[in-house]
Amino acid sequence: MAREILQGIAVSAGVSIGKAFFTNRRRRSVSFEIIPPGAADSEVARLEQAASDVRDDLARARDNVPAELRDHAAIINSHMMICQDPKLIRAASQRIRDHHICAEWALDQAVEAIAAAFSAIEDPYIRERVQDVRAVAERIQTRLVGRHAEPMRPPDERIVLMAHDLTPADAMGLPTVKIMSFATAEGGKTSHTGILARSLQIPAVVGVSALEESVADGDLVIVDALRGLILVDPDEAELADYTDLKYQFENYQKSIRRQSTLPAETLDGYRIDVQANIELVEEVPQVLDGGGDGVGLYRTEYAFLNRRTSPTEEELYDEYSQLAGLLSPRRVVFRTLDVGADKMLSEQSQLEEPNPALGLRAIRFCLRHQDVFRRQLRAILRASAHGSASLLFPMISGLHELRQAKHILNEVRAELDAAGLPYDPDMPVGIMVELPSAVLISEALAQEVDFFSIGTNDLIQYSLGIDRGNKHVSYLYQPLHPAIVRSIKYVVDSAHRMGISVCVCGEVASDPYCLPILLGMQIDAISIAPQAIPGIKHILRRTNMEECKELLRDVLSASTVSTINRMVKETIYNRFPEELTFFSSMLDQDD
């Protein structure tokens, strides 16, 4: 048995075995000391020296940024500017002189003063820049305490990079070819470390709270970024097992990549489209390389975030037409603005909504702010002349909303006709089915649109009445709850009766245990995260439609979610026992 097995969150899949190397550890608590009279000058000098050292470290890190991470280098540049900002160091120096406190304490106070000033800023992007100030101050504190006095030594062999928290500068100060994997004590599913690791395609586990206490530099560790484990000082048997697993995983990755451009077709010839959910044009190459059949959900919110004024029609048109052109002849589905709840536009953030998830969001927001909506519709319509575009309205709760939205769309079409601007007159128009009300009237809705897209993430939350982000009730987030399975089935049947197609987007579609049930319903397409496409296509190509239908029948006859989960897990696991070790499932949480 390993000396210790630590649990964290896997954010970039894979396995690696190597020696641990810490770039930073949690600093000790700040010292709060009063300095003797006359010591202020030397204390200020100590602070300035520390800041200047950190600036030099950052400059070195920036100059060594490898070409593939150039985009991240701008972050280091702003950290350098923060490091020499008069608001930080001069303000802290003033505090040393005025209050006769030590440099650490003064710096801490200066940071808190900046944090207080920034917390009043309305723009959420600017407000969050306080994180950068804290990251820089943390480096200066480390210098002040005198640890890591020597410059970060580049390792002479490939290492497992460990850190309390990994800032971009930390990660980029090291040659990336030497990093086998990451592990950090801080961080969650969406942290920067995960993004970085996925773009470098190396395994990463974050949120390993006991990491610093349990691992020393040079310890042999296994990073299991399939299950989110760190094995410290493993024994011979574990080493043998993991060497084997690593080999299998790498082979598996290669084989699914090789086969990813084959059609998404079951063994008995049932074919669906496997599309991608994306929000940036930059993600298109990953979609195409992974064998995606276009983009089933383009989230259009990004261009509207972090700014005070809405983007112009021309800006949106540039973005949308570029996307449509790049993907052509594959299709791209533009979902109109889905702001509210978690993603506030600054115009909207002034609304005091006690319950934003049930508030003025998505299509409701657009129908209220028609200037923004019309501008977006014009841009999407104009982009439709450059490729195969479709339009998708989110959060439709009833026929009236749909008719209002379509009425505005027709007015915008007439404007474009009058202006002589080209667009695709046959651009398909669909709706997101993600509210229980839309499920129940899906047959009526299907008569007025060209396709449905079932947003399972929201449908589960609204149907089961739970907020997934709320840890007290997240155990109730059950994708295979009988009510959810029946809802999806009902929507698919309504759509097919009316002769329109159905796409399922949401995590359910990329869960290898849930996918066969959706297939059994004879859905037409799924839309999933781009990195999940090769693996899901591989599973799909070895699935049998008749078995999926049989499994669906069994699931529909069960009345509790635990029965369903047990039944599904056994059936699917027996089908793909080896492959499934490389997947995580939403069903795992209730074990």
Added chain:
Amino acid sequence: MQEPIEETQEGLTVTVCVANDQGLHARPAARLAQEAQKFGAELFLAMDGMEVDAKSILDILSLAAAKGTRLTLRGVGADARHALEHLSALFRNRFREE
């Protein structure tokens, strides 16, 4: 369409406009402060009656100036005119690296 540099009692001033899409976010703010620090003159940036230090990235960020915002640059000191010319050119070029 460069705005003229004007002489006032408080030093030289020039009006600039934020032309880049995302406004004065971290990257342009860093670049502005970096360039401003190269001059000996005291340099300030004003918006809606609030004036901040143009050599401080944190001050610049705190304006949260969006695209289209008009700001006043003010400089006091020997190389103020040169500084204002240089910084207003940065705004016109949307802070692109040369």
